[in-house]
Amino acid sequence: MEQSRSGAVSSPGATAGARVRAIRESRGLSLSALAAIAGIGKATLSELESGRRNPTLDTLYAIAGPLGVPLVALVAESDLVVGDAALDSVRLHVQHDADSTTEVYLVRVRPGATRRSPAHAPGVREQLVVLSGEGTLEAEGASVPLAPGVHHAWAADQPHAYSASDAGVLVAVDVIVTPGIS
Structure with missing residues (x-):
């Protein structure tokens, strides 16, 4: 692909x-x-x-x-690669439960880039676990420093953004849980 x-x-x-x-x-x-x-x-x-x-x-x-x-x-169930000028993302897993859908992505944010994400559907929660690199997460009105091992969860039904430092690629696992969809 x-x-x-x-x-x-x-x-x-x-x-x-x-x-x-x-x-x-x-x-x-x-x-x-x-x-x-x-x-x-x-x-x-x-x-x-x-x-x-x-x-x-x-x-x-x-x-x-x-x-x-x-x-x-909105997309096929097979592995999916999506991206833009700031980020590449590979869907690793989709879990459909009775009351939610969980999507797991491997995310790579380019050095010095910022990926602004619009609000997801109401009630969506997102979690990020940083594997390598450094940067910042802007979510829920706060700025969270990102570095290897950092885990942060937030309400993703409002705009949020990931930024990588100029020093290198920020690599993280992103977990998105959407309620009410199975």
């Missing part, structure tokens, strides 16, 4: 688009309504749903939050 620096998901956009459309329609949302809530263009959403455009990581998260679903609900 290949992934471009533009942040496109390496799997075909048609799969993600079909899933977005199905979930949007099951929620009774129009294309215009979801685009407005997600803060993306209606044309962008239309092209994504029709498979003419591969979604970026930012677009997937922007859509997942308003739909109330985890990222995994």
